[in-house]
Amino acid sequence: MNILAISGSPRPARNTASLMKLVIEAAKTHVSDVDAMWCNLNDMTYSGCQSCLACKEPTAKSCVRKDALAFVLDVMLASQAWVIGTPVYMGNVSGQLKLLLDRMYGFMGPNRENRLPSGKKVVVAITQGADEECHKELPDQIAALLERRGLEARIIRACNMPVAAPVPEFSQSIKEEAAALGRWLASAL
Numbered sequence: 545m546n547i548l549a550i551s552g553s554p555r556p557a558r559n560t561a562s563l564m565k566l567v568i569e570a571a572k573t574h575v576s577d578v579d580a581m582w583c584n585l586n587d588m589t590y591s592g593c594q595s596c597l598a599c600k601e602p603t604a605k606s607c608v609r610k611d612a613l614a615f616v617l618d619v620m621l622a623s624q625a626w627v628i629g630t631p632v633y634m635g636n637v638s639g640q641l642k643l644l645l646d647r648m649y650g651f652m653g654p655n656r657e658n659r660l661p662s663g664k665k666v667v668v669a670i671t672q673g674a675d676e677e678c679h680k681e682l683p684d685q686i687a688a689l690l691e692r693r694g695l696e697a698r699i700i701r702a703c704n705m706p707v708a709a710p711v712p713e714f715s716q717s718i719k720e721e722a723a724a725l726g727r728w729l730a731s732a733l
């Protein structure tokens with residue numbers, strides 16, 4: 545059994561990946577024999593949505609484009625629990641992640657029906673350099689987007705994480721939030 549971990553950060557072992565790992569490690573303590581399958585989007589070659597609308601053919605199951613994201617989208621369809629991570633870039637998710645979110649348009653069929661089987665849970669781990677007053681709207685925006693695709697979504701956001709500084713020790717409240725989200729995620733496995 546696997547948790548699908550999708551990182552939208554170009555840095556594999558820094559702020560965003562560290563926050564994702566807190567959630568994943570917490571989930572692992574609640575389920576035996578579970579591991580994370582990591583996809584570092586930055587290591588993959590893929591394009592954004594081409595607006596071809598081939599995904600709206602009744603026989604399609606998701607985006608039809610055959611590049612590295614096709615595999616990720618297939619695993620998303622098959623996995624019950626996802627952890628998606630992103631640094632905030634210019635007030636939004638990273639470009640690496642935005643292209644994947646656009647390609648998730650294919651998870652909606654021709655009659656706006658959800659092609660993702662229900663019961664999937666996703667934790668989105670957001671890190672940002674600014675304090676919590678900045679980008680306050682982003683967590684709700686991302687959660688709403690994912691919930692429209694039929695997912696149950698929860699967000700964890702770590703602030704005051706400058707890009708130039710070493711990865712700090714996470715605060716006690718972030719650790720507790722990650723522990724609770726790990727338990728919540730594990731219940732989907």
Ligand SMILES: Cc1cc2nc3c(=O)[nH]c(=O)nc-3n(C[C@H](O)[C@H](O)[C@H](O)COP(=O)(O)O)c2cc1C
Pocket residue numbers: 553554555558559560561630631632633634635636671672673674675678705706707708
């Ligand atoms: C191109 C770029 C744009 C950024 N834009 C923002 C921003 O708009 N708001 C913010 O709070 N932090 C911003 N940051 C800081 C990162 O979001 C933050 O340091 C994040 O934790 C880095 O994650 P990483 O260690 O996984 O790369 C930006 C960093 C970069 C490199």
